[in-house]
Each structure stands twice: as C-alpha cells, then as structure tokens.
Amino acid sequence: QGRIHQIEYAMEAVKQGSATVGLKSKSHAILVALKRASSELAAHQKKIIPIDDHIGVSIAGLTADARLLSNFMRSECLNSRYAYDSPLPVSRLVSAVGNKSQIPTQRYGRRPFGVGLLVAGYDDQGPHIYQTCPSANYYDCKAMAIGARSQSARTYVEKHLDKFLECSLDELIKHGLRALRETLPQEVELTTKNCSLGIVGKDMEFTIYDDDDVQKYLAMIEGEERSRAAPPADQAAMDTQEGEGQQPADPQPADPAVEEQGMEH
C-alpha cells in the first residue's frame, strides 16, 4: 500500500506518552506537561527539558530517545554560541533535529526515534512553538498538544486560538493548564505532583516550574468549572440511543432493531 509501517509505529509510541501542550503569545512561549505517577523510590523523570537559555522542550514517547535528541539539541545550541557568539535561531535548531531524525528512517538496521517534541523558544523573530515527529517532519505551530488523549487539548486550543496572541502571561498559562486539564478524566485533577510548566519570553530565560512552584498557577484555575469533558465516544453514543447511525464506537445498550442492521453488514 506504500506505507512505511516502522514510522507509523514510532508515531504511535508518541501517543503512549502523557499529554503536553505548547502555546505562544506575542511575547512568551509556554509548555505545560502532565507527569505520570512514578515510583516513590526514584526521582521524578523530567518531562520538560531545558535546552538553552532561550529554548526548552517537552517530550512525549520513549524517554531514552528523548534524552538523545535533547543532548543533540543542547550541543547544537552550544556550538552556535561558541562559533557565532549568538543564540541559535529556533527554526534552525528544529530543522537540524528534523534532519537528524530522518536518517534512522532510511538506514539499514536502525529505527525511527520514538519520541515527539514540543519546542518552545524565543529569538529575534519572536516566540515560537514547534512540533517534531518521529517521521522527521516538523511543524511551526500557533499552539499544539501531543501525547495520550491530546485530542481534547487540541480541541480546546483551537477554540481559543484567536485569544492567545494578545494574552498576558498569566492568561496564557491559564489557557495552557485548562487545555491540559481537558486530557484528564473527570476523577483526576491537575496537582503540583502531576503537572510541569516551562516559560520563555522576551525578557525571560527558559524557566521550568515543578512541584510547589506550579501551585501559584494552579490556584488561578482552581474552582473553575470543567467543561462537560464528555469524550467524543460518549457523544456518539448519546446520538445512537435515538436509533440513528451505526456508530461502531457505541458503548451504550444497543437498540435491538439497530443491532439487526449491524449484523447484516
């Protein structure tokens, strides 16, 4: 069929990582990430990684591949500072990552990197959010979410897209946290334990907020009513209860009449 399955499998690996959202305004770019519960015996694994003073990434997918890519990005940034005495423009860094990611998709004995990155950076051109993919594609985004159940976050962000440019930093962070919250089931809330925040801006070096440092921002959206958060499957189920279409994703009791039609397919 002309599909290269190894690349598609690698992209599925990104969906196994927990969700992360990137947004930008006129002056700042932020990353918010959901951390998975980890063992109490080990230190927390980092979801948002600083690359340089003006760039940070958040990862979704295979941890080890992410480590490799972020080390590569750090050395590219350092080389640029050494050679040209100026920070590496974000678009150049991302295209270097793209070129590096393409090699294992075409070389014998290697596999694509199983990690997606959201890159937040600030340079002469302003704030940037980029998304990189195991397929070696990269995208310049106004806002983006990747990882498990990230579709809900993307839906939120699409709805409020026109507000972000003029947002203050606090408002932008509130939007980011709300978008991240959309990926959580009703029973689970954002807490200082499961949430990480990274901010970079015009007069602000890339800074990561973890654990207690996030509390001040979580407090800003505390008590806000969450959207109905009905995942698309439930919506479809509600529709078919009236006996309309043949939605295969229906988890509700199936109408016997509709069942019969299904059997004949």
Next chain:
Amino acid sequence: MATFFGEILPVISRAVDDDDDDESFENLETYVKIKWKKEAQEEMELTKDKKLQANAFVLAVGPAATGFTQTYVTHKNYEIIGAMFCGMKEDDVNTFGQMSPTDKTCYIYRKCDYPSALVCECNYDIRPEYAHSFVNQLMSCLNLCEGHVVIFGSTFTSEYKSDVPTSDMNPPFMRALKTASFLGTPMAPYLEQPNVATGLPAQMLTYCHIHKLNAVLYMCYTDSIHLDFATLKTFQPLIESTPVKYMREENKKASETLKKIVDLHTKHSTLYM
C-alpha cells in the same frame, strides 16, 4: 551451508522427533492447578454431582476487566473460595493480594449473601495453550445449568480490523459476542467480521456455547498500553448487564479505588513518558 560470501555456517535441523510432541502435551494438562478452600471442597462433596451450584458467574480476564470487577463487584461482601495457579516461576512476584501488576494468581470469589454468585478474576495473561485446561478444570467444578455467565476481557485496537481507521473509532470501545442459548441483546455492538476473540475469554465462551449455557463476552478495545481511566470507564455501563446487576456491591469510594488501580499499573512503566 555456504553463504554468498563463501563463509561456512552451521545448519540447524528443523526436524522434530515424534517423542518430543507427546511430552509437551502432557505438560499442558498439568500446568494449570486449581485449589479450593476446604469449606468449598466439603460443599462440593455434599452435592450429587460433586459440583458447586452457581447461578451467576463472572470471568474477568486482564487488568482492565479485573480492575472493573474489583471496584464495582468484589470489593466487599465477597470471600475467596479458590484459586487457580498457572505457570508460576521461581522469580515471580506474588503478593497473593493482587497488589502487584505481576501477581500471577486467579482468585475465585463468592458473594457472601448470595452463595451461587461467583467471580473469577484473572489478572494476567493465560497463554492460549493453557486456556483449555484452565476452563475445563474450573467449569468441571461448577454446575451452571440455569445460570448466566459473563466474560470481560480487553485487548489492543491494533488487533482490531476494520475499514474505518482506528483513530476514527474513538477508542476505547466495547464489542460483544454471545452464545446461542443467550436470548437477550448484549449491551454493546457485536464484534464485526473479520475480527475474532482469542485466548481465555474465547475459550470460556466456546465452552459455554458447547454446553448450552447463557453467556456473553464483552471485549474492550483500548489504544493505551498502560491501564488508564478511559479503559476502565468503558466497562462501567456493564454494571447493568446480567448477571452483574445482581452481584454488584455499591462502592462509594469507586473513584479512589479506580485511581489506585491505575496508579498501580502506571508506576511500573517508565519506558514511555
């Protein structure tokens, strides 16, 4: 064997001795062991056919299904009356309380105030070659003639074949299969062709079909390799299925129990962040 470059490689023969086959067949039947509690065994001795009377039987296979039954059914008012042991090795972690995701026991629970309601929670993968022995040994101790059987299982959407791309199907989603004797309508759409149910859930359903028992199999297709809330919640409407609706125990702390179960399975996986 000489290769293209001229080096000589040793050739391994794939011819198999007939004797080897017989040995492995023997092992299959003895690999699964069922042990009943003394009281349960005494009860079985007292009946005509040496079997436990059961009107309702739930088999939960896999972490999602057992998470569901642990939260909404067996969390209180149930006692363990038996266990099945299948392939435990020296280095397996066993807490005997289903507290570790690597627990390799299947417990058989009975409702304290409704002794003919039984639940078997099987938290790990029983290999297909042992499924036959598992089901036979279990069901030969139960008399389910007038009863209802329901089987819960889960598998990955990558196993699901359809012309609609899986991402458009909004996983996780539920599918059902039933025996001919079951005259009602399952609470989920039927599993479409060319998909097949496999493994222990399929073995149990086949047994029920052959022995003319009322049985329904509910299979949850999930896209997450870790147990997550969405998968557990896909089972939730099935609280109203027969016979679960007669066996359930209300759990006011359901959310917390679900959270604990999800955490138990996520903490141990550090591969994907």
